Amino acid sequence: MGTAAVETGIESRVHYLNASYGIKSWLLTTDHKRIALLYLVSITFFFFVGGSAAVLMRLNLIEPQGALLEPATYNKLFSMHGIIMVFLFMIPSIPAVLGNFLVPMMIGARDLAFPRLNLLSWYVFMVGGCFTLYAVIAGGVDTGWTFYTPLSTTYSNTNVISAALGVFIAGFSSILTGLNFIVTIHKMRAPGLTWFRLPLFIWAIYSTSVIQILGTPVLAISIVLVALERLIHVGVFDPAVGGDPILFQHLFWFYSHPAVYIMILPSMGVISELVTAFSKKRIFGYKFIAFSSVAIAAISFLVWGHHMFVSGQSVYAGIVFSALSFAVAIPSAIKVFNWTATLYKGSVSYQAPMLYAIGFIGLFTMGGLTGLFLATLAVDVHVHATYFVVAHFHYIMVGGAVMGYLGGIHYWWPKITGRLYPDGWARLAAAIIFVGFNLTFFPQYMLGYLGMPRRYAIYAPEFQVLNVMSSAGASVLGVGYLIPLVYLVWSMRYGPVAGPNPWGAKGLEWQTPSPPPTENFEETPIVTEEAYAYGTEETQVA
Amino acid sequence: MWQGFPIRPEQASTIARGVDHLYYFLTAVDLFFTAVIFLTVFYFALRYRRRSEKEKATQVEGSLPLEVLWTFIPLVFVVVIFLWGTNLYIRNSRPPEASMEIFVIGKQWMWKLQHPEGPMEINELHVPVGRPIKLTMTSEDVIHNFYVPAFRVQKDVVPGMYTSIWFQATVTGRYHFFCNQYCGTNHSLMGGYVTVMKPGDYEQWLSGGIRGESMVSAGAKLYEQLACITCHGTGKGPPFVDLFGKPVKLSDGTTVIADEAYIRESVLYPSAKIVAGYQPLMPTYKGQVSEEQLLQLIAYIKSLSSVEGKVAK
Amino acid sequence: MHSGNTALAEQFDDLEQQHEASSLGMWVFLATEVMFFGGLFTAYVIFRNLYLPAFEAGSRLLDVRIGAFNTAVLLCSSLTMALAVRAAQLGKKGALITFLLLTLLLGLTFVGVKLALEWRHDYIEGLVPGVNWTFDGPDSRHLELFFCFYFFMTGVHALHMVIGVGVLTALIIMAWRGKFSPQRYNTVEMSGLYWHFVDIVWIFLFPLLYLIGGRY
Numbered sequence A: 001m002g003t004a005a006v007e008t009g010i011e012s013r014v015h016y017l018n019a020s021y022g023i024k025s026w027l028l029t030t031d032h033k034r035i036a037l038l039y040l041v042s043i044t045f046f047f048f049v050g051g052s053a054a055v056l057m058r059l060n061l062i063e064p065q066g067a068l069l070e071p072a073t074y075n076k077l078f079s080m081h082g083i084i085m086v087f088l089f090m091i092p093s094i095p096a097v098l099g100n101f102l103v104p105m106m107i108g109a110r111d112l113a114f115p116r117l118n119l120l121s122w123y124v125f126m127v128g129g130c131f132t133l134y135a136v137i138a139g140g141v142d143t144g145w146t147f148y149t150p151l152s153t154t155y156s157n158t159n160v161i162s163a164a165l166g167v168f169i170a171g172f173s174s175i176l177t178g179l180n181f182i183v184t185i186h187k188m189r190a191p192g193l194t195w196f197r198l199p200l201f202i203w204a205i206y207s208t209s210v211i212q213i214l215g216t217p218v219l220a221i222s223i224v225l226v227a228l229e230r231l232i233h234v235g236v237f238d239p240a241v242g243g244d245p246i247l248f249q250h251l252f253w254f255y256s257h258p259a260v261y262i263m264i265l266p267s268m269g270v271i272s273e274l275v276t277a278f279s280k281k282r283i284f285g286y287k288f289i290a291f292s293s294v295a296i297a298a299i300s301f302l303v304w305g306h307h308m309f310v311s312g313q314s315v316y317a318g319i320v321f322s323a324l325s326f327a328v329a330i331p332s333a334i335k336v337f338n339w340t341a342t343l344y345k346g347s348v349s350y351q352a353p354m355l356y357a358i359g360f361i362g363l364f365t366m367g368g369l370t371g372l373f374l375a376t377l378a379v380d381v382h383v384h385a386t387y388f389v390v391a392h393f394h395y396i397m398v399g400g401a402v403m404g405y406l407g408g409i410h411y412w413w414p415k416i417t418g419r420l421y422p423d424g425w426a427r428l429a430a431a432i433i434f435v436g437f438n439l440t441f442f443p444q445y446m447l448g449y450l451g452m453p454r455r456y457a458i459y460a461p462e463f464q465v466l467n468v469m470s471s472a473g474a475s476v477l478g479v480g481y482l483i484p485l486v487y488l489v490w491s492m493r494y495g496p497v498a499g500p501n502p503w504g505a506k507g508l509e510w511q512t513p514s515p516p517p518t519e520n521f522e523e524t525p526i527v528t529e530e531a532y533a534y535g536t537e538e539t540q541v542a
Numbered sequence B: 001m002w003q004g005f006p007i008r009p010e011q012a013s014t015i016a017r018g019v020d021h022l023y024y025f026l027t028a029v030d031l032f033f034t035a036v037i038f039l040t041v042f043y044f045a046l047r048y049r050r051r052s053e054k055e056k057a058t059q060v061e062g063s064l065p066l067e068v069l070w071t072f073i074p075l076v077f078v079v080v081i082f083l084w085g086t087n088l089y090i091r092n093s094r095p096p097e098a099s100m101e102i103f104v105i106g107k108q109w110m111w112k113l114q115h116p117e118g119p120m121e122i123n124e125l126h127v128p129v130g131r132p133i134k135l136t137m138t139s140e141d142v143i144h145n146f147y148v149p150a151f152r153v154q155k156d157v158v159p160g161m162y163t164s165i166w167f168q169a170t171v172t173g174r175y176h177f178f179c180n181q182y183c184g185t186n187h188s189l190m191g192g193y194v195t196v197m198k199p200g201d202y203e204q205w206l207s208g209g210i211r212g213e214s215m216v217s218a219g220a221k222l223y224e225q226l227a228c229i230t231c232h233g234t235g236k237g238p239p240f241v242d243l244f245g246k247p248v249k250l251s252d253g254t255t256v257i258a259d260e261a262y263i264r265e266s267v268l269y270p271s272a273k274i275v276a277g278y279q280p281l282m283p284t285y286k287g288q289v290s291e292e293q294l295l296q297l298i299a300y301i302k303s304l305s306s307v308e309g310k311v312a313k
Numbered sequence C: 001m002h003s004g005n006t007a008l009a010e011q012f013d014d015l016e017q018q019h020e021a022s023s024l025g026m027w028v029f030l031a032t033e034v035m036f037f038g039g040l041f042t043a044y045v046i047f048r049n050l051y052l053p054a055f056e057a058g059s060r061l062l063d064v065r066i067g068a069f070n071t072a073v074l075l076c077s078s079l080t081m082a083l084a085v086r087a088a089q090l091g092k093k094g095a096l097i098t099f100l101l102l103t104l105l106l107g108l109t110f111v112g113v114k115l116a117l118e119w120r121h122d123y124i125e126g127l128v129p130g131v132n133w134t135f136d137g138p139d140s141r142h143l144e145l146f147f148c149f150y151f152f153m154t155g156v157h158a159l160h161m162v163i164g165v166g167v168l169t170a171l172i173i174m175a176w177r178g179k180f181s182p183q184r185y186n187t188v189e190m191s192g193l194y195w196h197f198v199d200i201v202w203i204f205l206f207p208l209l210y211l212i213g214g215r216y
Helices: A023-027 A032-060 A071-106 A115-137 A151-155 A160-187 A200-232 A245-277 A286-302 A315-343 A352-375 A377-383 A387-417 A423-450 A461-494 B016-047 B064-092 B199-207 B215-225 B260-268 B291-303 C015-050 C052-060 C064-090 C093-124 C140-176 C186-210
Strands: B100-107 B110-114 B120-122 B124-128 B132-139 B144-148 B153-157 B163-168 B173-179 B191-197 B247-249 B255-257
Touching: A032 A071, A032 A115, A032 A387, A032 A461, A071 A115, A071 A160, A071 A200, A071 A245, A071 A387, A115 A160, A151 A160, A151 A200, A160 A200, A160 C015, A200 A245, A200 A286, A200 C015, A200 C140, A245 A286, A245 A315, A245 A352, A245 A387, A245 C015, A286 A315, A315 A352, A315 A377, A315 B016, A315 B064, A352 A377, A352 A387, A352 A423, A352 B016, A352 B064, A377 A423, A377 B016, A377 B064, A377 B153, A387 A423, A387 A461, A423 A461, B016 B064, B100 B124, B100 B144, B100 B291, B110 B291, B120 B124, B124 B199, B132 B144, B132 B153, B153 B163, B191 B199, B215 B291, B260 B291, C015 C052, C015 C140, C015 C186, C052 C140, C064 C093, C064 C186, C093 C140, C093 C186, C140 C186
Parallel strands: B100 B132, B124 B191
Antiparallel strands: B100 B110, B110 B120, B132 B163, B144 B153, B144 B173, B173 B191, B247 B255
16 A cells, blocks of 8 residues: 555645635636535535525424415425425535545545546536526526426426526536546556455445436436427427326436435445444445445336326336336345444444444435335325325435435545544534434324325324424424534634544545645555455554 | 324225235334344444454454345345235226216316216315225316325326226215325315215215206217217217227227227317228317316217226226 | 656546546447437437327428438548548548548538528428427427427537537647647547547438438
8 A cells, every 4th residue: 555654734734725725726626626625615505505495394384374485485495495405415415525525536546537527517517506596586496396397398487497407507517527437437546456446435436427427418308398398388298289298207207216326325335434434344245235336326227117106107117117116225225234234343433424324324224115115006106295205205315315425524524624523513413413304304204194295385284293393303403404514614724633544444545644635645556455454454543 | 093193094995904004014114124223233333332442343254145135035025015015006006897987177276076967066075985986087287186195095187188096985074185296386275175975965965056967968068069960970970879988990000999088189189090981070179178078078978888887997 | 657748637647548538438428418319319209109190291391302411411521530530540640630621511511501501491481499480280289399309409419510510620720730649649539439429310310300201
């Protein structure tokens, strides 16, 4: 392995953060690490915008008649919440922030294959984000993030086209990032770094990138056709002029189902890193986890019809999609068992990243299993489009993906900033988030089975108790998310200086100083070990 | 189930209990495996917690038998659930013979429910208990969805096509129905109640109140008013007698069944399918007939058919 | 680390890695383009299946001769592009520039013919949905749908051609400045891949749009 030089004196050393100063050096950077930080700022902003929409929604839902908002406003809020959270937060989050920062480092490269394309990705993302923000400011959009036709093409009176354009443009950012990662991982691995020696985070990013490049173009087409129909009233999706509204659903979900795996696979990759580092163990079942990432990516393209079981699609199509949807659950189960087994006979510590990882494993298991309810045809006919679905996907996306993201942020924070954050506060925040999350979303499973439809600004009075519980949980969750914002920013100035490897972890990224120099490595490392080679030698905490 | 804290809606249809049982099984599986994983993780995290910085973990090689085991066991569960759910779904989606048919039209933001005998209800549906009811539905504008939690049944209501569901209520009472596909501003206000009545009460309800004419006789009137008779009664167009539910041979050689969708399409887009042996002469009635009137025409044409039950599957 | 080779980008270890990376990058990009056009083709095929008479009628309203001419133009341009890559491989600067110029001219011909002859004619005839649609015959709605797809698909294709023309212009300038050699011609080869792909998309578009009119 490369030398593990222990560096001190963060200010006296040149690294990627202080190598050049000024706004131009950031806005015109091609350094993947700086681009990762650009993305970090952007998506954090969008997270809190989307989160504010959620706060207002949950406040409104305290009362059956709506405590706060007119239905028209509520409808805009849930639409904006969905669009911003899905396209401007979840999809980019781990790939664009952690992926951009870590992929070259984990494979021993100086940068991604196409650094300027990487910067272009961020600008394209920002343009897409601006169009979406414009749609918000200009009065919002109220079609839901799913843009079902003919509501979106003909009947909605809101800013559909600018929101659709925002999504369309942001999609290109996703495609370019995926392309960059695929080429980088194929062609720029350090000597000795074979595929099966790669960290599982890389396998996860790779599988995600394949979905990104193959799925997103189809979303682009669907969105453009919606905009076209809205502009010139030609009948692609509106039956009143000869179109087929179900065709839109097929085109839309062909991307949007794989999209949810774009949102969860990278997080699963993070968990593999956390579980090994914080139990000082090699991962249990490396190849099984690696292959299950690929399997999930492949099967994810075959299950989109499970969003359409009650759409009027044929019974036989439903049966096929149901069977395939069950199939896609198996690789995820395999991962959960392997992560659990990794802890066995380990040396387990409980810093904040590990708390997030443990939370992920539990919440993803519960939420993932509720996916089985939805894949079950006879049950889905009852719970489709109810709060059961809302609970299911929030368990995966928030209890799963966001917790994985936060775990990753905390784990690699010392590497990214060269500082340590106060772990006590971090653990407290993790605990608050965990409690707040469950309080918010567990009641929603029950609401769903009881029959409360989703996207309802006003609901039947018998659902009030559970709604109030959920809203109470949301306030706790909101506080939980604000706390890291405070101490992480604080740590950048006042946190103790971190060495190259504060966790004593394996991985090429820990063999460089914190923060790393612009070129990542003094010399390209030569890899001779398997991934997570704990136990072969003592890894010093440095 | 619990007093005052329900975990499921009332079981008011023949399929509700079956769906609930599958749901309970799924819940048990979910809670079981979540508990197993969470408890195992907690146990390992505690039992193997790091006691000193220098502590070394015991590296454990993977285990192929374990991998096979925990691939196989989930696979078994998944297959069982799939088969159970699919079987239940297939049985639940076939309306029994001799269902009573009611027609539903959704539009922003209300429901029109048309009984064949004449009464048209707005946001209310009265049905008799113990009889299978088929709802044939369409939308006048965007996609809606008719959802009755107590019956465990829902279906999208789509413009330009007919979708259908069936249920057989088992307990009298009043049950909420909701629009369950987001359809715009007043989506959350677009609902009402299904009132399930004893058969005698239902007959009384049906015959009391303001009585519109039956769908069949309204359809017969339209048949003359819209001049359908000038072609379809003279041989220029295919006759309607004994048409509904039967196969029709088309000029391109294919054969279709004359169901509700076929009749609706023929009225609105007559050039889409030409019956073999006839000329494409029929003008379109798009813009001249409402969805209600289409359903009345369909009811009339059904009445001319000798097919028992006259409910196309 | 790095030699003094200025053609080698900072992040790569050697030219071979750089070439392999840019090749793979271009192939991955073309895969995304396949999905993009594929989605469009799928939607088109579905509607053609639903409204065959209208789509056949629409197809008959297109000028097959112009379409065929343009097809020949594009096929020739792929030939000249391949010859340009060959010239770069052999270090023949003059031939390289000549063939790139020919490809550029053929590409411009394609776009020019499409805009000035075909689309202008369609505009005059009132066959452009949303801009100037005056067709009043039977099945007007479905015919309009055909033309919507026609303009959208050929428009997106033409956009890719225009981008290709821009790339060719840049290549010509770079070739003039002597940037290419038998060791350093990867950019030309990758651009050639892109150009061939855009050609292949047209090979699918032409029969789907022009030739299905039931006249053959």
